[in-house]
Amino acid sequence: MWLRGISGLSLAFLYLPIIVLVVFSFNASRLSAVWQGFSWHWYGVLRHDDALLAAAANSLWVAALSTSIVVLLGVPAAMGLERLRGRGRRSLETIFLLPLVLPEVMMGVALLLFFVMIRWPLSLATVVIGHAAFNLPVVIVMVRARVQKLDPRLEEAARDLGASAWQTFCRITWPLVRPAVLGAALLAFTISLDDFIVTFFVAGPGSTTLPLRVYSMIKSGISPEINALSSVLVLSSMGLVGLSLAFQRR
């Protein structure tokens, strides 16, 4: 009974603000604190806000490209780590995972300084690279968890029965790790879509992403349009995370 109460409270703690946010996105009033009846008005405003749509396109872009990069780099890295023997492995593992515990602000400043140092003008490309940098460990961790659980005998059996290394990978290994890869990719996509801090530092002209745009909109008053936008974001992020979990459960 007690436990239930506590879990109920923590759920409320987590979700009540979000529910309030979603409810007020249907508010007919311009004021976010006064309820004046149900309306889809702000969703209409949202649909015709060009600056916001451009920012949304940027965000999708960055998420898609950075996710592709981290999957292409992260999956081989995870498999390679698993196969690596000896002392190098531990330290390499730590180095790969370090960015996970590094404060994001430090990561943002470091990336910014790096880009300035090599004289790479800030743009969407730098945002993509920044996102790839913090998402790489995420993919490595998730894919490795799966790779570690693979039964090495399966691959050995395949090789025994005459399959080449490539065939073994395509027929045996890949199908087994694929759910983890998809799950990791979706999670990386979501994290990239929602990221503010690193983006804030490395965004240049023409690369305002959705979170950056929302942040600057708040400055000029919290309009229910932001509520509407946030509701859309929350729902889509939840959907993506749900998909990611579903893949991992397989």
Added chain:
Amino acid sequence: MPVSRYVVSVLGVATICLLAWSGCDRSRETHSQGGPGAIATLHYFTWSDYVSPELIHEFEQTHGARVIVDTFSSNEELLAKLQGGATGYDVTVPSDFMVSVMAAQGMLAELDPAALPNLNTLEPHLQHPAFDPMHRYAVPYLWGTVGIGYDSAVVTPPPDSWDVLWDGRYRGRISMLNDQREVFGAVLRSMGQSMNTTDPTMVEAAKQQLIAQKPLVKTYASEHYDQLLASGDVVLAQGWGGPVARAMRDRPSIRYVVPKEGGTIWADCLVVLRASPNKALAMQFINFLIDARVAARTSERLLFAASNREARAWIRKDILENPAVYPPAELIPRMEWMKDVGKAMRIYDRAWTELKMQ
């Protein structure tokens, strides 16, 4: 696993589409940078609400250029972004004191008066502003004052002094800006001092006053005080005129006053960045934005005053006569520009932190 295969193919197709789109976009951009008849691209870095898509579209149509807008939300953010190495922006909109800071750091390009005919019709008090008297770097764009927004149904008699913000009758229904210079500025003015004082004893005295006021203050807010006023959560708010004018639309009993001790006058200014690759187009863009009719539309939308005095002819009368938007002319001499106080900023920083920690 038919479902997962389906998802994989959908994601694959989506990625390919995205990549194809990316290709198109890139080719358009490279096309825009060179060759005869190419479309020039202008990067405009501005406050989030300052830009209306219709105006941008009009400029693009008439000048055959492409304008890409990015937004910031404070002067400090703007400075940090540019100092951090963001290059590629052409035009941006710092406030008065930030113009001096940016000019001192060599970030701004000199303007070409010949390309800016609309400079000749600026409001009289903006013709030789202290932060850039000869318009070497900056063109005032929108301007206004900081004063008190109040609910005339509750606050009686109508206040005419900053002292009303210390009136115990309104305990818990007062909001102050969340801006150290503005908050200290209000107190310093009510003490008969300059809001740009660098005298530590004055700042200390102002801090004591603010500590005494703190129990009456509901919140220090720079963003949503118009909503607090409109919803009746606060009845007195230190604030910029524009948002107070916005609150009047939702609650007609809201009024605006610049206290008799005077307050801040501000102007957000258009500047061209030194690193801008398209300076000529940038000047055209600035001249377009301060054109009387264009500025009048911006002014009506944002409820800030336009720098071009001829814009008055195009602005709706009720807005023109609203003191929150256009302060009465006799007030102007009483107003003070906020200046960069240099090293003394540390004194303000410390006093502000101490106030907030109380």
